[in-house]
Amino acid sequence: MASVAIIMGSISDYETMKGAEQVLKEFEVDYEIDVVSAHRTPDKMFEFAKGAKDRGVKVIIAGAGGAAHLPGMVASLTTLPVIGVPVVSKLQGLDSLLSIVQMPKGVPVATVAVGGAENAALLALRMLSISDEKIAQKLSKYKEGMEKEVNAMSLKLKEVCENE
Numbered sequence: 001m002a003s004v005a006i007i008m009g010s011i012s013d014y015e016t017m018k019g020a021e022q023v024l025k026e027f028e029v030d031y032e033i034d035v036v037s038a039h040r041t042p043d044k045m046f047e048f049a050k051g052a053k054d055r056g057v058k059v060i061i062a063g064a065g066g067a068a069h070l071p072g073m074v075a076s077l078t079t080l081p082v083i084g085v086p087v088v089s090k091l092q093g094l095d096s097l098l099s100i101v102q103m104p105k106g107v108p109v110a111t112v113a114v115g116g117a118e119n120a121a122l123l124a125l126r127m128l129s130i131s132d133e134k135i136a137q138k139l140s141k142y143k144e145g146m147e148k149e150v151n152a153m154s155l156k157l158k159e160v161c162e163n164e
Ligand SMILES: Nc1c(C(=O)O)ncn1[C@@H]1O[C@H](COP(=O)(O)O)[C@@H](O)[C@H]1O
Pocket: 008, 009, 010, 011, 012, 013, 036, 037, 038, 039, 040, 063, 064, 065, 066, 067, 068, 069, 070, 071, 087
């Protein structure tokens, strides 16, 4: 059963959205992934959003570019948390970002940075970790790994500066 659904407005978004897929694979969390467009396939979007909770989906990650209405429209059709990923567009993604982040009161979409698909997956994992200790532990390890990487950078920088 997929706990996370990753959807995107077009296959052209996959280059960005595969970042979320990779994180979920790394954490061994089941996910479903599909192209769903509010504009181009409104009936499919309706069916997807209305059926997600009953299928066992707990969090939805929705990526779209340009007039990026998909995350907000999906959020309007479900009570599941929706995380929006603004995809880079002809306007560098500013249009996507504003379309996703400026939701009216009552219909929240948690919006990550332009192209921030990895963070969308990490946020979804944090949501799941509230009731899943295994994921919580993996997130702690991930955090420790990041800290080690930054400490290594710190040592490396000292070395570089000393040798200049
Ligand atoms: N923003 C939306 C929606 C939607 O919000 O329903 N459906 C497609 N799109 C976006 O159109 C862009 C160009 O799509 P094409 O590359 O297929 O022309 C994509 O970034 C997609 O997310």
